[in-house]
Amino acid sequence: MTPILQWIESAGARVAVIPFDAPEAELRSIFNSINGVLFPGGGLNLTADQPFFKVSKLFYQLALEANLKGDYFPLWATCQGFQLVAILVAQDFSCVVKLNQISLLIISSTGYFRHTPSTAKTFLFQSS
DSSP states (O other): OOHHHHHHTTTTTOOOOOOTTTTHHHHHHTTTTSSSSEEOOSSSOTTTTTTHHHHHHHHHHHHHHHHHTOOOOOOEOOTTHHHHHHHHHHGGGGGEETTTTEEEEEEOOSSOOOOTTTTTOOOOOOOO
């Protein structure tokens, strides 16, 4: 078991692994049986044709729909998972730039977080 899974379980959560090769109907069924998603870090290829990206995009879209309907569904992203979520939010792969094996997330002052609803349950920190 990986350290991140151990960390999640040590907090009392149950881990459900999402198979990237499952049919969409099964993925939707999995989504309806869980109450949050963690997008992990790692050396994955974040291109639109990769199974990890496709499944992540589906779960991101389903989470958006659920939250808009008032069904609080949290997403947590760590390291490369945060880059993935940035790409999904921006709908633009250029928001992550690779420089000598280091990826930088680009968020300008007019940035990719265009609309922050007053009822948001997410905290965004900006250095002064």
